[in-house]
Amino acid sequence: MKTYMKTIAIGTALLTAAGAGCGSDDSSGPLGNVDSLIVLQRPARNDMGDIFQYTSYKPKTESGINARLVKLEPPTADGTQTVICCDKAGPEFANVDISGYDISFDAKQIVFSGKLANNQNYGLFLLTLADGSVDQIPTDPARDYVSPIFLPGDKIMFTTNSIVESGARQHRDEYERGTTLQLGRINIDGTGEELGARNLSHRTFPTLMSDGRVMFTQWDHLGGMNAGHLMFVNQDMTNLREAFGKEGTGASNSTLKAQEISPGRFVAIATSRSRTIQAGALVDVRLGISETVDGSVMARERQSEANASYKDLTPDVPHDNMPSADTVGRYYDAYALNAKDKPDLIVSWANGPVESSVLGLAGLSADFGVFLLDTQRNQKHPLINHEEMWDIFPRPLTTRPVPSISGSAIDPTLGGASMIGSMNVYESSLKTFAPGSIYGVRVMEGFSSEEGFPEMFGTTMFEGQANLGVARVQADGSWLAKVPANVPLHVQTVDTFGMSMFSEPVWVSARANEARVCGGCHESRDRPTVIDPGQTDAFAVGATNMYGLTPRANRMSSDTSRDKVMGVGWSNTVQRIFDNNCLGCHDSRNIAGVQPYTITDPVAGTSIQWTFNLEGTPLPATFAEIGGEPAFTASYFSIAGPDMEAIEMGGLMVSGNFKVYASPENARDSILIKMLNPKRQFPTQTNERAFATSPHMAAVGQGGDLTADEFYQLILNIDMGVNFYARENNPGLNVY
């Protein structure tokens, strides 16, 4: 099988070479002004199915060839290949694996990410091309540093699993289980390492733009949002901003390895997150309005996600994780040689079913080789394809312009906190708010299982959250808050009842002393907005203090009153409300007579039945598959419902009186809240009700009434994803 695959690949390469040879001339073609290419050769492997996999280590092929950087000169199929690293770097490099690299602006140095041995981590190394010497750039030896790129000012940006926050553990991805990568930078002499603010999942594949900003792929996971999008950040890792993939503009589940073609225009890989060996289709992304300037197509004007578009440069290549067909294959990486409407690219491509499961079953690895791709004619011209190696990341060895240095205003008076806010929260491209309807903006901090939680915070697939508070929106629509630096944050606009009106569907974060003020609540991105928080009412009033300097371990509440409550653990806070107010009718006796519902497996003909029950008793074992954690209780299952993904994936049928009483992030439309009819929270707690209907307790003439604080606890739990676990009931804080 392996031999057959290689034969196909070689045959295809010969055919494409022959095709390109008709009327093609390398000396005057797209590579005509390129003297040489640098190519990374890694021993072929198959353990990088997921797009965020960065720890794969395989230094040698079966025949003993090392990972290496190779120069191809001239850049033709019969050009001379010269190993430039790391055969002469010393015995320490005998087992080096190299995962990525970048060429300096003056083309005299290469920074690469390498791992010297199985018991070490990926670090950064600087290769001087003139003499072949290699020096390690000092980084934490116990952490990985990958995907380095040169920045102006003799700096290097990278992604790393090193932790910016002292005393914390790095976030873990819940699906591919890796310790997440975040952005960082360091001076080229090894001094001044800085780590950027953290996302709850990975940030990867940074690339420098001609306008000085850095683009990278961010995994966005918040409830139903689960995708990899392109983001912008300044070189100092401030001013995080979305670039492409959200608001329905994406070409696929994940967009990665972006490389600028021209201002506002990028070539990137469109693919699915898992099993794709980090490879997929090639898309030509245009963030603004396309224009042609001196023969170059660019999209620099009115850049926004709303104006973004893409062209599929390789229409036959799957954008999902289906195995690619023979002769179609998948692309690992692309670099534009010009900015024609249909550009010429140097690409890394592999033929056949580039899908880790299929390849694994066959005992194969994808065979990436380097090709010149004419996207006008859809012709590939082979340049390098070592049969035991992945030939990836081809780049011209040439000088390039140094972009300007980009950074944001840093305010030392914040003392290490961050300030976030909006000029006018009513300015939104995602939601129309009635004037005066927004009371404030709630800010929540996110965390995942690394703090000691089980795999699942609840059945709703939300991450852990802690409420940091509500910043009042001022008369001019502005708000400001001082929040903890470097942590994932999630914002919601809330009404006077404390209920979410709209949830921003992503995590954002800001560095220490960064003032991160937006125009609105995801305001239109192609309209100029003057960001000057000093002009706003919120600035005059002062930013709301939201635990900006409180250590992580102290960001939990023992006081659950409205202004103090942070996490709302189900087993302590929520259950106490049920115990005090609801069990007279809604315990296991079901005096209220709520009708049950049934979950049926139509294939097996088996079924289980559930009756509404607000006791804090453990969920019966028979519900373990669809009810999650054994610690989850009858009340949690009754209100949050089963794991709907398990129901859907299992092809199960639900019949009878099925209701999910709490809709994540949507307390206002949740049955529980509608029935209970909560009291007004802001600016002061009163007995005014949110809905015109009679509150449930009064309607049935049973029980008392919840306090305003209890209403807020329920609302907050629901608006933070209906989780069972919060820091306040974290099993990891117990003594064992």
Add this chain to the structure above:
Amino acid sequence: MKNIGTKLAAVAFLAFVASPAYAGKGGSAAKIKDAIRSGSVDAITAEIERAESLTCSECVQAVTNLLEDDRYAVREVAAWWFAKRPGLKDLVAATMVDDLANGSTIKVRNAADFLGRTVTYTSLPTLRVAINRDNIGPEGKLAMVRAVSYMGHIGGNPVLTTAMADRDAGVRAAAVTAWRDILGQTSAAPVAGLLADADANVRAAAATTVGGMGHVAAAAQLETMVVSDADPVVRRNAAWALGKLGQQSSRIALATASTDNSGLVRMTARAALASLK
């Protein structure tokens, strides 16, 4: 195989009661079995991940078998699959805890990897005892250290300190590395003694841990290591650690190290010099 049979019997009861044969979308028991037959770690991983929310008794049996695979990556993804099914996980965990206490090296290895990856805190008391077993080989003890490292719970500290005195250098190095990432860890003092370990990997790991945790008392020993240790990785890590500690007393040693023959050490020492207080 007797042990795996016990585990299967335990989970089979629950699987039967709950959901014997759910059909999934994309993933299936057949695909998992095909992947297992192929022997490919990558195929197995891909199919287990695809079956994240798929439930069926055939899957349970197949994935349970993988908990005793010789390859860590396979055991890890199988444990993750169980972690997504906490009810099943608890049943398996009960038998795994027994293995920690009484099983062979391989059974201890498998049990520790499962209990660690599923963050079964209730196994910590047993881990603290089991690490002292003298009839367990390095593979089992490494897995116990790995389990404590993954859980990150301070209740695992006695496991790590015991492992730091293990005969096997790999176990000692793993324990030293794990020490730093335990939540609430305050002192690197238990690690400092391993700066003089006979094994270079242990010394290198110890240097990183004491540097990363700011254990200033180790500065003098690191200064000796950075100029005289035979291993360039140890010298590199010692230089990095001295940079973290930032003591003026380290200046001479770091200046010497900045002309080290190894490219691993030179820039690290120069950068460390620049960070001295």
